[in-house]
Amino acid sequence: MVYLTRRERFNAAHKLWVSEWSDEENLQAFGKCANKNWHGHNYDLFVTVKGTPDPVTGFIIDVKKLSRVIRQAIIDKVDHSNLNLDVDFIPEGMQPTTENLAILFWRQLEPLLEQGQLHRIKLCETENIYAEYFGD
Amino acid sequence: MVYLTRRERFNAAHKLWVSEWSDEENLQAFGKCANKNWHGHNYDLFVTVKGTPDPVTGFIIDVKKLSRVIRQAIIDKVDHSNLNLDVDFIPEGMQPTTENLAILFWRQLEPLLEQGQLHRIKLCETENIYAEYFGD
Amino acid sequence: MVYLTRRERFNAAHKLWVSEWSDEENLQAFGKCANKNWHGHNYDLFVTVKGTPDPVTGFIIDVKKLSRVIRQAIIDKVDHSNLNLDVDFIPEGMQPTTENLAILFWRQLEPLLEQGQLHRIKLCETENIYAEYFGD
Amino acid sequence: MVYLTRRERFNAAHKLWVSEWSDEENLQAFGKCANKNWHGHNYDLFVTVKGTPDPVTGFIIDVKKLSRVIRQAIIDKVDHSNLNLDVDFIPEGMQPTTENLAILFWRQLEPLLEQGQLHRIKLCETENIYAEYFGD
Amino acid sequence: MVYLTRRERFNAAHKLWVSEWSDEENLQAFGKCANKNWHGHNYDLFVTVKGTPDPVTGFIIDVKKLSRVIRQAIIDKVDHSNLNLDVDFIPEGMQPTTENLAILFWRQLEPLLEQGQLHRIKLCETENIYAEYFGD
Amino acid sequence: MVYLTRRERFNAAHKLWVSEWSDEENLQAFGKCANKNWHGHNYDLFVTVKGTPDPVTGFIIDVKKLSRVIRQAIIDKVDHSNLNLDVDFIPEGMQPTTENLAILFWRQLEPLLEQGQLHRIKLCETENIYAEYFGD
Numbered sequence: 001m002v003y004l005t006r007r008e009r010f011n012a013a014h015k016l017w018v019s020e021w022s023d024e025e026n027l028q029a030f031g032k033c034a035n036k037n038w039h040g041h042n043y044d045l046f047v048t049v050k051g052t053p054d055p056v057t058g059f060i061i062d063v064k065k066l067s068r069v070i071r072q073a074i075i076d077k078v079d080h081s082n083l084n085l086d087v088d089f090i091p092e093g094m095q096p097t098t099e100n101l102a103i104l105f106w107r108q109l110e111p112l113l114e115q116g117q118l119h120r121i122k123l124c125e126t127e128n129i130y131a132e133y134f135g136d
Numbered sequence: 137m138v139y140l141t142r143r144e145r146f147n148a149a150h151k152l153w154v155s156e157w158s159d160e161e162n163l164q165a166f167g168k169c170a171n172k173n174w175h176g177h178n179y180d181l182f183v184t185v186k187g188t189p190d191p192v193t194g195f196i197i198d199v200k201k202l203s204r205v206i207r208q209a210i211i212d213k214v215d216h217s218n219l220n221l222d223v224d225f226i227p228e229g230m231q232p233t234t235e236n237l238a239i240l241f242w243r244q245l246e247p248l249l250e251q252g253q254l255h256r257i258k259l260c261e262t263e264n265i266y267a268e269y270f271g272d
Numbered sequence: 273m274v275y276l277t278r279r280e281r282f283n284a285a286h287k288l289w290v291s292e293w294s295d296e297e298n299l300q301a302f303g304k305c306a307n308k309n310w311h312g313h314n315y316d317l318f319v320t321v322k323g324t325p326d327p328v329t330g331f332i333i334d335v336k337k338l339s340r341v342i343r344q345a346i347i348d349k350v351d352h353s354n355l356n357l358d359v360d361f362i363p364e365g366m367q368p369t370t371e372n373l374a375i376l377f378w379r380q381l382e383p384l385l386e387q388g389q390l391h392r393i394k395l396c397e398t399e400n401i402y403a404e405y406f407g408d
Numbered sequence: 409m410v411y412l413t414r415r416e417r418f419n420a421a422h423k424l425w426v427s428e429w430s431d432e433e434n435l436q437a438f439g440k441c442a443n444k445n446w447h448g449h450n451y452d453l454f455v456t457v458k459g460t461p462d463p464v465t466g467f468i469i470d471v472k473k474l475s476r477v478i479r480q481a482i483i484d485k486v487d488h489s490n491l492n493l494d495v496d497f498i499p500e501g502m503q504p505t506t507e508n509l510a511i512l513f514w515r516q517l518e519p520l521l522e523q524g525q526l527h528r529i530k531l532c533e534t535e536n537i538y539a540e541y542f543g544d
Numbered sequence: 545m546v547y548l549t550r551r552e553r554f555n556a557a558h559k560l561w562v563s564e565w566s567d568e569e570n571l572q573a574f575g576k577c578a579n580k581n582w583h584g585h586n587y588d589l590f591v592t593v594k595g596t597p598d599p600v601t602g603f604i605i606d607v608k609k610l611s612r613v614i615r616q617a618i619i620d621k622v623d624h625s626n627l628n629l630d631v632d633f634i635p636e637g638m639q640p641t642t643e644n645l646a647i648l649f650w651r652q653l654e655p656l657l658e659q660g661q662l663h664r665i666k667l668c669e670t671e672n673i674y675a676e677y678f679g680d
Numbered sequence: 681m682v683y684l685t686r687r688e689r690f691n692a693a694h695k696l697w698v699s700e701w702s703d704e705e706n707l708q709a710f711g712k713c714a715n716k717n718w719h720g721h722n723y724d725l726f727v728t729v730k731g732t733p734d735p736v737t738g739f740i741i742d743v744k745k746l747s748r749v750i751r752q753a754i755i756d757k758v759d760h761s762n763l764n765l766d767v768d769f770i771p772e773g774m775q776p777t778t779e780n781l782a783i784l785f786w787r788q789l790e791p792l793l794e795q796g797q798l799h800r801i802k803l804c805e806t807e808n809i810y811a812e813y814f815g816d
Contacts, residue, residue, distance in 0.1 A: 002507045003540040011262065013149035013174040018328055029329055031336060032216035038149040039216040040176005042262055048540075053511070056426060057437055058503030063537055064439060080168035080175040095330030099274045103325070126147065126178055129335055132275040132320075138779045139812040154600055165601055167608060184812075189783070192698060193709055194775030199809055200711060231602030235546045239597070265607055268547040268592075283806065285693035285718040290464055301465055303472060304760035310693040311760040312720005314806055352712035352719040367466030371410045375461070398691065398722055401471055404411040404456075419670065421557035421582040440624035446557040447624040448584005450670055488576035488583040534555065534586055562736055573737055575744060639738030643682045647733070673743055676683040676728075 003119055004060045005048040008070050010079035013040040014096045017084075038082065044124040045074065047109065049116035061115040073109045098125045102133040110135070139255055140196045141184045144206050146215035149176040150232040153220075174218065180260040181210065183245065185252035197251040209245045234261045238269040246271070275391055276332045277320040280342050282351035285312040286368045289356075310354065315373075316396040317346065319381065321388035333387040345381045370397045374405040382407070411527055412468045413456040416478050418487035421448040422504045425492075446490065452532040453482065455517065457524035469523040481517045506533045510541040518543070547663055548604045549592040552614050554623035557584040558640045561628075582626065588668040589618065591653065593660035605659040617653045642669045646677035654679070683799055684740045685728045688750050690759035693720040694776040697764075718762065724804040725754065727789065729796035741795040753789045778805045782813035790815070 015038050016030040026034040033039065047070050051060035077087050083096035089108050094100055106121045124130040151174050152166040162170040169175065183206050187196035213223050219232035225244050230236055242257045260266040287310050288302040298306040305311065319342050323332035349359050355368035361380050366372055378393045396402040423446050424438040434442040441447065455478050459468035485495050491504035497516050502508055514529045532538040559582050560574040570578040577583065591614055595604035621631050627640035633652050638644055650665045668674040695718050696710040706714040713719065727750055731740035757767050763776035769788050774780055786801045804810040 001542070002510060003542075004507060005538050005540070007536040009262075011175050011177055013176040016330070029334075035216050035218070035222070037218035037221045038174050038176065039147050039218070040149040040174065041147055042178045053505065053507040056503075058424070058505035058508040060507055062437075080171050082171070082173035082175070085173045086171070095328075097325065097330035099276060099325040099332055100330040102274060126145075128279040130277050132277070134273070134275075137814070138782060139814075140779060141810050141812070143808040152602070165606075189777065189779040192775075194696070194777035194780040196779055198709075231600075233597065233602035235548060235597040235604055236602040238546060264551040266549050268549070270545070270547075281806075283719050283721055285720040288466070301470075307760050307762070307766070309762035309765045310718050310720065311691050311762070312693040312718065313691055314722045352715050354715070354717035354719070357717045358715070367464075369461065369466035371412060371461040371468055372466040374410060398689075400415040402413050404413070406409070406411075417670075419583050419585055421584040443624050443626070443630070445626035445629045446582050446584065447555050447626070448557040448582065449555055450586040488579050490579070490581035490583070493581045494579070534553075560738070573742075639736075641733065641738035643684060643733040643740055644738040646682060672687040674685050676685070678681070678683075 001050050002053055002060055003048050003050045004063065004066070004116070005046050005120075006063055006066050006070065008045045008047070008067065008075050010043050010045065010075050010081075011040065012043065012078055012081050012083050013038040014083035015039065016095050016097065018095070019093065038084075041125050043078075044130075045070070045105065046120075046122040046124075047118070048120040048122070049113065050119040051116040061113075065115070069112050069114075070109065073112050074105050098123050098129060098131040099133075102131040106133050106135060137186050138189055138196055139184050139186045140199065140202070140252070141182050141256075142199055142202050142206065144181045144183070144203065144211050146179050146181065146211050146217075147176065148179060148214055148217050148219050149174040150219035151175065152231050152233065154231070155229065174220075177261050179214075180266075181206070181241065182256075182258040182260075183254070184256040184258070185249065186255040187252035197249075201251070205248050205250075206245065209248050210241050234259050234265060234267040235269075238267040242269050242271060273322055274325055274332055275320050275322045276335065276338075276388070277318050277392075278335055278338050278342065280317045280319070280339065280347050282315050282317065282347050282353075283312065284315060284350055284353050284355050285310040286355035287311065288367050288369065290367070291365065310356075313397050315350075316402075317342070317377065318392075318394040318396075319390070320392035320394070321385065322391040323388035333385075337387070341384050342381065345384050346377050370395050370401060370403040371405075374403040378405050378407060409458055410461055410468055411456050411458045412471065412474070412524070413454050413528075414471055414474050414478065416453045416455070416475065416483050418451050418453065418483050418489075419448065420451060420486055420489050420491050421446040422491035423447065424503050424505065426503070427501065446492075449533050451486075452538075453478070453513065454528075454530040454532075455526070456528035456530070457521065458527040459524040469521075473523070477520050477522075478517065481520050482513050506531050506537060506539040507541075510539040514541050514543060545594050546597055546604055547592050547594045548607065548610070548660070549590050549664075550607055550610050550614065552589045552591070552611065552619050554587050554589065554619050554625075555584065556587060556622055556625050556627050557582040558627035559583065560639050560641065562639070563637065582628075585669050587622075588674075589614070589649065590664075590666040590668075591662070592664035592666070593657065594663040595660040605657075609659070613656050613658075614653065617656050618649050642667050642673060642675040643677075646675040650677050650679060681730055682733055682740055683728050683730045684743065684746070684796070685726050685800075686743055686746050686750065688725045688727070688747065688755050690723050690725065690755050690761075691720065692723060692758055692761050692763050693718040694763035695719065696775050696777065698775070699773065718764075721805050723758075724810075725750070725785065726800075726802040726804075727798070728800035728802070729793065730799040731796040741793075745795070749792050749794075750789065753792050754785050778803050778809060778811040779813075782811040786813050786815060 016033040122132045152169040258268045288305040394404045424441040530540045560577040666676045696713040802812045
């Protein structure tokens with residue numbers, strides 16, 4: 001079993017905001033991330049797939065195909081988007097935290113992978129913060 | 137003459153949008169950066185100051201003081217902000233491109249520096265794009 | 273289960289030196305790291321916590337609180353310190369290798385974490401060397 | 409159990425090419441990587457060893473010795489080489505993909521490690537692609 | 545005057561080899577870089593353009609257009625290539641050193657830039673070596 | 681004229697401390713950097729040399745020779761050292777700030793360069809702070 005990882009990148013706006021809460025409660029819970037006018041990030045997404053290299057090609061999965069699937073399933077929908085408003089697979093009212101995004105990206109990508117087996121979603125929000133999800 | 141550089145970071149949302157233009161014209165000029173619902177970035181700001189090291193302390197400027205001035209003049213106003221809506225020193229209608237931000241940051245910081253002489257503002261929008269401004 | 277990682281940084285001096293050994297034995301075992309006058313490093317510390325995201329906030333743990341706990345438990349004690357002399361939780365005579373520091377940092381941090389479960393301490397001494405500890 | 413990782417680097421040329429296939433089949437499978445005149449990469453190799461720190465030295469393994477073993481077993485043979493032509497431990501006709509190289513590096517290094525236990529080979533081909541192997 | 549920099553990347557094989565010299569002379573001058581079977585690198589290319597931001601768009605040059613011009617002039621010709629054999633604008637017999645490539649890339653790109661003025665070509669061969677050219 | 685840059689790295693301990701001052705004055709001026717027991721850093725040193733590429737070799741200077749000269753002039757003396765105590769070319773009582781070190785490294789290296797002309801010393805103390813010196 002070998003693990004192959006592909007990085008893709010996207011830029012997006014978001015805010016953390018619970019609509020049932022008062023402004024004070026949101027500020028208390030989320031600090032500057034609760035700015036009503038949004039803020040944003042450059043996200044680094046690392047997708048890891050596991051499998052056995054094909055004896056002829058040496059590939060678990062053609063990394064160019066993997067890149068295309070990640071783009072179709074995730075990047076094309078989130079790049080230059082507002083994560084609270086624009087993305088069909090992020091449920092309304094769910095906070096677009098790094099943790100939640102990692103889970104949602106897994107669920108979005110996993111059914112579309114035809115070769116290899118999804119092992120890990122790693123999402124970096126800043127150089128100091130990242131989340132990882134390995135499936136249910 | 138020695139040059140001392142301090143990096144600070146901030147996260148912000150923005151869009152590129154000329155209000156006098158139609159949607160098509162904005163899309164034509166700015167592509168995905170014209171998304172009405174905003175997108176965002178992790179910005180890396182490098183401030184370079186030049187001067188002669190103090191013969192006793194060996195400092196051009198105490199880098200902790202430099203960090204405080206950069207934060208007061210720039211970071212506290214732009215971090216977790218919307219660059220089109222929230223920042224008092226960005227004129228309404230001016231596009232918050234990397235180029236324009238580098239100029240505005242210079243003008244914001246230069247009058248507040250008490251030691252050393254401002255030499256360069258370098259602003260990185262992504263790992264692939266940055267702008268530099270050396271004054272007028 | 274989602275894994276959330278926070279990076280913190282510190283700078284410190286240390287040396288590797290077994291006081292029961294002769295100078296030659298220390299030089300033999302530790303090379304340049306046995307310089308009696310110390311040397312030092314910029315350390316990168318990555319702390320990984322695992323848990324289930326809160327259904328309302330989307331947080332395993334508020335990453336700002338995690339940062340505060342790491343600072344209180346570890347960074348405030350080791351930053352700009354001498355790891356052989358200044359740190360109360362490093363036993364006298366224990367070598368401050370990357371391996372030992374990773375274990376000590378785990379033991380220092382684990383009892384103070386109120387949310388999430390400590391999963392990993394990763395400590396980078398240089399761009400070429402790091403140690404990881406996952407608990408006993 | 410603590411995990412210690414050492415990075416080494418090498419530069420090499422390679423191509424992906426199945427000699428039993430036509431030019432069109434190779435181009436179809438490998439795209440630009442099938443250029444007959446070769447292309448190349450800067451590779452980053454991360455070797456992770458696990459063990460218990462020695463109670464006196466604090467070392468799982470002396471990282472300088474680990475570096476020497478990695479160089480003898482792998483780097484001296486692949487650095488500034490052609491991975492398809494020059495390396496005795498890469499079987500003729502086996503594609504030098506990141507996946508295959510990770511497995512071959514494990515087999516090359518594992519018997520030579522006298523201290524610690526090999527845990528992981530991680531090989532980065534570009535900033536966007538890496539493979540990991542944890543043994544059979 | 546503002547300076548805007550765009551990074552592009554490519555992978556290539558090359559060797560340093562003076563055909564008029566003996567094997568010993570080549571080995572003496574170029575060491576491992578003289579391997580007859582080639583070696584290779586991941587190159588990072590930074591192109592800096594200077595100009596005055598357009599008062600409406602805030603652009604010196606649309607960075608997407610800049611990226612396209614760099615790709616047409618340089619990247620499409622050198623990516624996944626052999627720099628000694630495959631590239632029409634590298635004269636036969638000229639060593640593909642980082643220094644020479646920086647000059648050749650300038651001459652290749654400069655006539656094609658329609659907006660802004662080319663200021664600098666920076667080419668990184670490894671994390672430890674880069675060359676810069678600012679024109680004649 | 682082409683500019684060639686080589687990176688070398690070293691690790692060292694230091695403190696900022698004016699012996700004529702009281703403890704309070706030192707703490708006031710230097711903060712945590714005045715810890716009597718020292719602290720330390722991983723330093724990144726970038727040396728830039730300018731010249732015209734040799735028409736046959738394509739080299740301004742053989743980068744391996746440049747590396748050797750940098751090591752002899754600087755790295756061998758400062759690596760794993762105490763910058764306040766161990767380095768013959770750092771005058772006693774001169775603060776080993778990044779600014780002062782950049783000047784001293786220039787003076788140390790410049791007379792030993794036989795090919796090319798020294799253009800810049802860039803010294804990074806942390807990922808957030810660096811100094812540059814271009815000569816007198």
